[in-house]
Amino acid sequence: MSKIYILHENDEWTDHLTERLEELNLPYELWHLDQGTLDLTSEPPEGIFYNRISASSHTRDHRYAPEFTEAVLAWLERHERTIVNGSRALRLEVSKVNQYMALNQAGIHTPKTITVAGKENILDAARQMDMESFITKHNRAGKGQGVQLFHSTEALREYLDSDAFEEPVDGITLIQQYIEAPEPYIVRHEFVGGKFVYGVKVDTSEGFELCPADACSIEDLYCPTDAGAQTPKAKFEVLENYRPPIVNDYEKFLQQNHIDVAGIEAIQDREGRFYTYDVNTNTNYNSDAEAKAGIYGMLELAKYLGGLLQKSLV
Numbered sequence: 001m002s003k004i005y006i007l008h009e010n011d012e013w014t015d016h017l018t019e020r021l022e023e024l025n026l027p028y029e030l031w032h033l034d035q036g037t038l039d040l041t042s043e044p045p046e047g048i049f050y051n052r053i054s055a056s057s058h059t060r061d062h063r064y065a066p067e068f069t070e071a072v073l074a075w076l077e078r079h080e081r082t083i084v085n086g087s088r089a090l091r092l093e094v095s096k097v098n099q100y101m102a103l104n105q106a107g108i109h110t111p112k113t114i115t116v117a118g119k120e121n122i123l124d125a126a127r128q129m130d131m132e133s134f135i136t137k138h139n140r141a142g143k144g145q146g147v148q149l150f151h152s153t154e155a156l157r158e159y160l161d162s163d164a165f166e167e168p169v170d171g172i173t174l175i176q177q178y179i180e181a182p183e184p185y186i187v188r189h190e191f192v193g194g195k196f197v198y199g200v201k202v203d204t205s206e207g208f209e210l211c212p213a214d215a216c217s218i219e220d221l222y223c224p225t226d227a228g229a230q231t232p233k234a235k236f237e238v239l240e241n242y243r244p245p246i247v248n249d250y251e252k253f254l255q256q257n258h259i260d261v262a263g264i265e266a267i268q269d270r271e272g273r274f275y276t277y278d279v280n281t282n283t284n285y286n287s288d289a290e291a292k293a294g295i296y297g298m299l300e301l302a303k304y305l306g307g308l309l310q311k312s313l314v
Contacts, residue, residue, distance in 0.1 A: 002046040002313060003027035004305050007072065009034050009057045009065035013284060020302035026309065033069045034062040044076050048308045050084040050261075052282040055094045056142025058169045066094050082312055084260045084305065085281050092257060093281040094140045096174060103276055106253040108246070111177040111275050115139070119167070122160060125175045126153050133180070139172035142280075149178060179267045179275050186267045187239070189247060190283060190297055193261075193304045194254045198295055199242040200286065202265075203235045236286040238293035246274050261301060 004026060008014050014030060021028045033053065051073060057065040073087045092099050100110045116125045126134060136156070138146035146166045150156045159165055184205040190197045250264050263283035266276045285297035 001027060002309065003029055003048075004309055005029050005031055005045070005047050005049045007031050007033055007049060007051045007053060007069055008282075009053055009062040009069075010060060013052070013054075013282070016285070016287070016298045017301060020296075020298045021305070023299075024302055024306055026302065026306045031072075033072060034065050035068065038068075038071060038075060040075060044079050044081050046081075046312070048082050048084065048305055048312060049076055050305055051086065051090060052261075053090060053093065054142050054282040055140050056145060058140075059143065059145065063169070066090060082308055084308070086258055088257050089259045089262075089281040092259070092279055095170075095172075096137070096139050096141070096278070097172070099279045102257055103253060103279070106249065106256055108249055108253060108276050109274060111179055111277055113177070114175040116173045116175060117171055119160065119165070119173075122173055122175065123153060123157055125173075126150070126156050129175050129177070131177060133178040135176045135178050137174045137176060138166070138168035138170075139174055140168065140170040146173070176277070177275075179269050179277075181267050182270050186265055187242075188280075189250055189264045189266065190285070191250065191254055191259075191262045191264070192297065192300045194251060194259070196243065196247045196251060197297055197300055198293070199239045199247075200289055201237045201239055203237075206235075234289065234292075236289035238289045238295060240293070244274075246276075250276075260304075 006014055006028060009032060018028060053066050053069040070087060070090055073090060076083055077086060092102060097115055100113060103110050114125045114129055116122050133151050136146060136148045146168060148159060186202050186204055188200045188202055254262055259281055261283055263280040264276060265278040266274050268274055290296050
C-alpha cells in the first residue's frame with residue numbers, strides 16, 4: 001500500500017503533522033533515522049517520502065542522523081521515488097555555508113560572513129571582519145546553537161578562553177556581521193510546496209533561541225514598559241497581509257534548489273534592507289501564533305503531502 005513516509009530523528013516534532021495526516025485520513029509511516037540498517041540492493045516501497053532531518057540532531061544525541069539520512073535519500077533517489085526535501089535540501093540544512101552560497105547564487109543578500117576551521121583561527125577571523133559588533137555561530141547548528149554577540153575582539157578572546165565556548169560539531173565556526181534592527185525581531189517566512197504560506201514575526205529581545213516548535217517553547221515574554229499591566233508579549237506572531245517583494249526571490253530560490261518545505265529567516269536593518277541568514281528545511285510551526293491567525297502550517301503540509309500521494313496513485 002502506497003503511503004506517506006516521514007524521515008525524521010525527533011518524535012516531538014512529528015506529533016502535529018501526524019495528527020493532521022490522521023485528520024485527513026492519510027496513510028503514513030514514521031522512519032526514525034537516528035540509526036539502522038539499509039540494504040542497498042533492495043527497492044524502496046512506493047509512496048511519498050518527506051525528509052525533515054534537522055541540523056540540530058546532534059543536540060539530541062543523534063549525531064549521525066543526517067549522514068544516515070543522506071544514504072537513505074541516495075537510495076530513494078536512485079529508485080526515482082517522490083521525495084519532499086531531498087538530498088539537496090539536506091545539504092543546505094546541515095551547512096550555513098552552503099545556504100549562503102546558494103542564496104547568493106540566487107541574488108539574495110546575506111550578512112558578511114567569514115568561515116573558520118580551528119578554534120585558534122577564530123580571533124584572527126574576527127579581526128579580519130573589522131566590525132565593532134559581530135556574531136559567532138556554528139555552521140551546522142539549529143536552535144540558535146553557538147550564536148553569541150560580541151562588541152569587541154577582547155570580549156571574544158575571553159569567551160574563547162572560557163568554559164562557555166561551544167565547539168561546533170563539524171569544526172566550522174562562522175564570524176558574521178551583526179545586523180542591528182530598529183526593533184528586536186526577525187521574520188521567518190514559511191513555505192509549503194515551494195509556495196509562501198505566511199510570515200511570522202519572532203521577538204529576539206531575549207536572545208537567539210528562535211525555534212518555533214511547541215517542544216522548544218518558552219513562556220511568553222512580559223513587556224516592561226507598563227509595569228502595572230503586566231501584559232504578556234507573544235514571542236511568535238503571524239503577520240497579516242504580509243508579502244514583501246523578497247518572497248518572490250525566496251520562491252525562486254527554493255525551486256532552484258529543489259526545496260519544497262522551508263522556513264527562511266531574515267532581518268531588516270535601519271535602512272530597511274533585508275539580510276537573509278538562515279534556511280530551515282525541517283521547519284516547525286508555533287501553534288499559539290497559528291491559532292490566533294487561523295492558519296496552520298502542518299495542515300497545509302499534510303494537504304500538500306496528501307495531494308502528492310493522490311497524484312502518485314493515478
